[in-house]
Each structure stands twice: as structure tokens, then as C-alpha cells.
Amino acid sequence: MTTAPPQTRVRLCALTDLVPERGAVALVDGLQVALVRTHDDVVHGIDNLDPYSGAHVIARGLVGTRGGVPTVISPMYKQVWDLRTGACLDGAGSDPVDLRTWPVAVVDGEVWIEPSSDEVTGSPFDRGVT
């Protein structure tokens, strides 16, 4: 028996649509969320907007580990974030700026996201970081 996911969740894609150790972008309520599938088939949801460049590119970054922590690295200026928490592990010479993460679940080979209403309002650009 499979449990139906709660209504607030949104189905994004099949797990097989995501390439291991690479990101892809999902549009969630007009916002860009980077979905990153790590080698152990966990899928993480994290801001696609790179706060350092203002470009929507996080999903195109390299995926790896730092001291055992799963990471994504901005393709623009090489800052590093913890995929699980969004914590900036390396500001590459600038002050660390964390990213938001989203609860993402893989259920029966389907990838679901749970957008939290107050976090997704407004343009990410309004956060005033470039």
C-alpha cells in the first residue's frame, strides 16, 4: 500500500528525470528551486538564485562533498553550500550568505516539494543581495 502524499505537496518530476550528482530547476509558484540528486539518490531542494551574482544558476553547479557534507558549488564564483541546510560553507572570499532549502521527498520514484507559504512570497531579488 502506498500513502498518498499530503495535499500541500506538489509533484515535480520522476526521480529518473534527475541525473545523479547534477541539478535541475523546478518552477514552484514562479520561483526557481534547484533540485539536486546526490549519488545516494537523496533529492535536495535549494534556491536556484545565486546571491553573489544575482543569476539563477545554482542548479548548474558541481555537486560533491566537503568533509562528508553533501554540497553544491556555484558555477559563477565558486561559493559552496551544504545541500541539507543551505548553510554557506565557503564564501570564496566574500561573506557567507546562506541559501533557503525546501523539504523535498521522493515517494515511489516521484519527487515532491512542500513549499512553505511565507517563504516563497516576493522575488528572491528583494533580499537585496547581489
Added chain:
Amino acid sequence: MPETTTPTTGPQQLVIVGGGMVARRLVDALRARDDAGRWAVTLLCEEPRAPYDRVALTSYFTGRHPEDLALGGQELWDDPLVTLRRGVRAENIDRDARTVTTSTGQVLPYDSLVLATGSYAAVPPVPGKDLRGAFVYRTIDDVADLREFVETRREELDRPVRGAVVGGGLLGLEAAGALRALEVETTVVEFAPRLMPLQVDEGGGEGLKRLIEGLGVSVRTSTATSKIVGERGAVSRMRFSDGPSLDVDVVVFAVGVRPRDELAREAGLEIGERGGVVVDDACATADPAIHAIGEVACIGGRCLGLVAPGYTMAEIVADRLLGGAGTFPGADLSTKLKLLGVDVASFGDAFAQEPGSLEVVISDPVAGVYKKLVMSDDARTLRGGILVGDASAYSSLRPMVGRELGGDPAAYLLPEGAAAAPAGDLPDEAAVCSCNNVTAGEIRCAVGEGGCTDLAGVKACTLAGTSCGSCLPLVKKLVTSELAAAGVEVSSALCEHFEQSRAQLFDIVRVQGLRTFSEIIERHGTGRGCDICKPVIGSILASLGTGHILDGEQATLQDTNDHVMANLQKDGSYSVVPRIPGGEVTPEGLIAIGEVAREFGLYTKITGGQRIDLFGARMDQLPGIWRRLVDAGFESGHAYGKSLRTVKSCVGSTWCRFGVQDSVGLAIDLELRYRGLRSPHKIKLGVSGCARECAEARGKDVGIIATDKGWNLYVGGNGGFTPKHARLLAEDLDTETLVRTIDRFLMYYVRTADRLQRTAPWVEEHEGGLDAIRAVVMDDSLGIADDLDAAMAAHVGNYRDEWAATLADPDKLARFASFVNAPDAVDDSLAYVGERGQARPATPQERSDASVLIAGTTLEVRS
């Protein structure tokens, strides 16, 4: 009424007589320190060229051009406070009027005068010394004449030329090396009972003689030349005071030097007993306005024939001219040389002249090695030493002179002992680089306070290791241990995931035949990689020809540029650069590119690499753009890859009235040959059709310049952050040899360079430098040439255009979609405005003022 004191408005005049190495150092030092512009310098050079590296003179015979001997860049001579007068001799000094008269009749006033006239090459008074075919060995013109004579004589005689060098010291052995490089059958004639009598002892001399004879150079010691016999005005035979005579066609005198002190003599300055301008330890003569430095100076009662003490004197005078009080600390006459490929070093009290010295000797006639350490009577303190055949311990031992060695001295003479020699415990005041007078403390300081983070930085900032290079191993060790002490990661480990260096990983992957990142990191690393090791492994796998860069797991190793085969721009869009080999493009090609740009609304610009860049493409547009380009006959230009970029060419003999070869044709062939070759960093080539060098080939990793006879090949050039001119690897090659040599050079670089190391630093850090690389790629000194050739042949044979292959593969194309849950949606975060008739990314202000936006890149621009 005249004023009693003339206020000095402009700078004071400094005249330097002599444009040698030491003069150059003075100008350098003065310009570096004289921030206020107190001195304007005029340099009178009798030779027709700017000061050059006399120490490296012999490399002229291994294919170098005079300009390769240049010391430092042109910038110094462009300095408005520096006037360089080439081909102008100082004829006379008027000390009362404080003027110098030149050979061009000019009278130059000076506030301060520095004599840096160096030495004459001494010629012994033997009959026949002025015959055609008798040479000295001091200037570029001397060696150029020698070479020209030998080459002409070989043709006239139609047999190998025979030659002799009179003098078996340091210079004589240099000259013998030069003759051998000219394929002259060479004999060295030395008056003393052994070779290099001033530097090595009897045992060392014996070892040296054996080694040199082993190289096919005959040696006659204890032999005095009594006469040179001529035939039709040219050298033909040498007679000796005893022993059989010798048939020779060319004679080189290398018996020593004589200070060029004639100007000072005539000006009434004091001259030393054996010549030289007498100076005190501030390098000043009795006339307060006149200093003497370098070989012409008689300091502490003698003239010093090495460049290092000369450099010290130059620094002292620079200091004094600016009000300092520097004094000459005494000279270190240590030498390390590679003569005819034989290592020779002598340092400290090499002849154990200090009473109560002990000698530790290791002599291995079979291996051709002789090593001696001179120790204090308790065998603890190092006093000096001599190393012949293997001088690897020199750079570690020399700074230890006068200090306790610790442990059994003999251990330092074993090969492993050299490796384990000290560095960390070297006292700060120990001189590490004797050429440039740099102490261990100064190197540590450059790393610590100076903020240098690598060897190259320390070299640039302290000058250590920039002359003879013999101190480099020690400098490197000091830099490494200092960085380590400061907590900077200096192991050769690539990153936290791999302990190996790129070159080591390359070997491991190649030899073990590993083909996936997972395999490699599981066996040889930890974790899942990062932005450093992933692209490196991706590049290694691609260099080894493992198929398309986006095949399977390899796709996850590529950073975004390689992953979408385009260049990421600041706003998240990409640029597209089709290959235009050699810069040659048909009108149809240009129109096709223009149409694509117009259709997709791309900003268009001609690049610095002779091709066209199309900017502002969304990721999802890339396949459509490339479909059109591939159909029009274009292929990937790899502007995104660490791989061959462009082969720049000039128009060459096809059109240009000066061209001597078809540079465009060669450039295109080379670009098609090496396209797609993944490498440690990007690779750029250039081909010029004549020496005017319009393709700027010497600014490239591999530069080719056409000659009447073929092609000259230069390597190790780049622009960018630390510009470097490429250096000559080989001359007058035919096309086949040229291509084979480039094949090997590039493949060897691909296999052994560090991550993101371009060819110039790779050549520099390669053991033995350019000469060793030349030996590998031209003489197969490592026995790997066949392997390198095969690897390049495989690359050329397996090349496929990455973009055409991608367009044919639906799986690969799927990655270009903007959104995984909305494949047809377009990324609307990109915004553009018009400028000069084209689109450019909107600034944040323009974004908030939505009216100026022209939105997505597909909209036509209204300017």
C-alpha cells in the same frame, strides 16, 4: 646677482659606463628604490645591445637567439628616467669638469659616475694568436663570429672541424661545450695539472677529466701552448712546450679575464696591483663622485670574476646614491655549474686552507662521482666542499657553511642525504641565493609578511633563483615549509578528496585503465569530489580519449561551461563560439553566423582569438543555435574547455609581400589536429609567416615563426596575468618534424602538468627546464616518444565534434531544458536592454525600471 646655492630642481645625473650584467642590476635597483626620482640615469654600452645574460652565453649554441639572453623586460629602458645608449663607448673622463666624452663626441655631465666596464677576455702572448680562427669567448658577437667561422670552415674543408680550447677552467669548459654543440672535435688544453684548478682539488679534477673525456672531449693538462701555426692566414696547428702538436682549425682562448680599467687609469684613479679600479667597501674610489662595480672593481685587494658579488656591489651603490650606508660584506665565490652536462660545484673553503680541517671524501670513479666536504677539526662544522658529477646536495649544503651539520657528514654526500638535507632549521641570515644575495630570512619574510603563496611569487618578489637557478630546490623547500608552518595547504594533494597531484592521477588512471569517476575516487580518494577534482578527472578522462565528455558519469564532472558546451556569462546566459580555424572564414560562413545571431538576438563581437563570439544565449536555446551552426558547417570552438582554443595566424605568404611560408595553411592544419585536446589549462598556438610576427606567436603556448628554411618553434608563451614570451625550442624545422615536435610537447604537457598550470610555468618548474623538455621531445631522452606519438595519433583519429554528437543524442539534449517540471517554460529572469544596436544584460537599476527592458533575448533590438 648670481645665487650662491643653486636649488636642484631636476634630478641629478648618473652616468654608468658599461652595459653589462652588473650595470643593469644597478639601474634596476635604483629605479626600484628611487621613488622620488632623484637620479636620471644614462647607461653607455659599447656593445650594440642592451645588457644581456653573459652567464648564459653558451646557451646561444643550443639554438637560442640573442634576444633570449635579454635580462628582464623592455620596461626598464622605457622608463623616462633611464637613457640607454647602445653602441656608444666612453672615451674619456674629465674629473674636474665632471664630464664623460663618448665615442660619438658627446660630452655628458655627471653628478655621479659609475664604472661597470667589466673585463677583457685575456689572450696569452703566444705567436699566432691573431690568425683567422682564433677567438675569445666573452660577448654575443664573439660567439656569433665563432659559430659563423666554424660553419663556413666546415663547408670549405668538407670534413669535421677540429678545435682546441686554451684554458681548462670554468670558462674553458664552457667554451668546450660550445664547440661540441657546433660538432667540433674538441681538445681542452690546460696549463695547470688539473681542470678547473681554481675551483676543484686534485681528486675533483681527476673525476672531472674522466667525465669530460667520457663525453668525447680530449683533455691535455700540464700543457703550455707555445705557438699557433697558420696556413694561408688561418689557424692550422698548435705547438706545445712539450708533447706532440695538434692539428686544429679553430682555437678559443679562455685563459682568464683582465679588468677594463683603462678609463680609470687615464683619469688618474688608483689601480690595483693586478689591475682593477681600487674601491673601498662602499665601492667608492678616492674621487667621491666615482664608484666602480662588477668585475672592473678591485675590492678588498682583488677583482671578482663572478656575477653575484657584482650584483651586491650594484645594490650597495644604489643604496649609497640614495643616502644609504650599505657596505660590501665580502664575496661568496661558491660556484655550481653544469659544464657539458657535468655537474660541478665548489663552495666555502673548498681547498681546506683553514688549519685543522678534516676532509670527508667519497669517490666513485665508475659512476663518475667525486664529493668532498671540508669540516672543522671536530667534524661538526661545515667549512666547504667540492662536488663533481652529482651536485644535487649543493643548494642545501652551501648555506650551511660555517654551521654545524648535525649527524655524520658522509650522510650528506649520499644521494638520499642530499634529499634529506636541511631547510627548516636554516638560520635566517644564511644566504640561500648567492647570485641575488637572498637569505633564508628574506624568503621566509616574503612568504609570511609579503603574502607570497608560491614559488613563482617568491621568485618575483625576492629575485631568488632568477639567475643561475642552482638555489631553486632550496628556495622551493623553504617556501613549502614556511607555507606549511603558516597553515597553508602545500602538499601536492589536488584537494580534500585526492592526495595525489594531477600528474600522479593522470598516471594512475592511464596505467590502471580506470574509466569512471566513481572507480577512481573509490580506489584512490575519499568522498564524492568537488569543483577542483571533478573537472580534473573529467579532463584526464577526456585526454585519454574516453568518448564524449557528456557520456555517462563523465557529465557530472563537467562544470557548467563544459556541461552545456558554452561559456557562462554574468547573468546566467551563455556565449557561443564556433571554431574558425586560423581565423579564415568564408563570406558564406560569416553570413551564416550573422543570421544565427540575428535570429536568436545574440550580441556579436569579434574575439581576441580571431573568431566570433555570440553572447546572451539561454541554456535552452543552445541546441537550436548549434543545429543551425552545424548545418552551416561549423563545429565547437571549445571556448569553454581547458583545451585547444585557437591557432592564431597572420595572412602569410599567400598574400603578404613579406611572408616566407603559408602561415594560414599551417595554422588551420594545426588547429584541426589539436582541436578538442583536453589539457591542464587552455592551450593557444600562433603561426606567423615571417619574423615580423603579426600573429604574436611568441605570446602563445606554442608559437611558430616561418623562416626561409622552415619553421622556428617557440614554446611557453602566454598573455594574461603573467605575460611570458615563448622561448625557442628548435629552429628551421621542416613541417613534419615541426608537427611531431609539437605533438610530443603538447602530450607531454597534458600528462605531467599541474592543474591549471599553463605551459610557461610548467616549463619553468620542469626539472632541467626547457633544455630537459627539448631532450624529451626531440632526442627522446625518456624513451617515451613513441608513446606520446601514439597518444596524439589516437587523439587525432578519435576526434568528433562534441556539438554534432550532442545534437544526435536525445538524452544529452534533454539537459538543456530550463525547467524539469515545465519543459516549455522560458526562464524569464533574464533581461536585456539595447546598446549600440545590440542587446546587453540589464543592470539591477534597469531591471527595477521595467520600461527600458527589451526582455528576452529573442526580441529584436530597437536602437
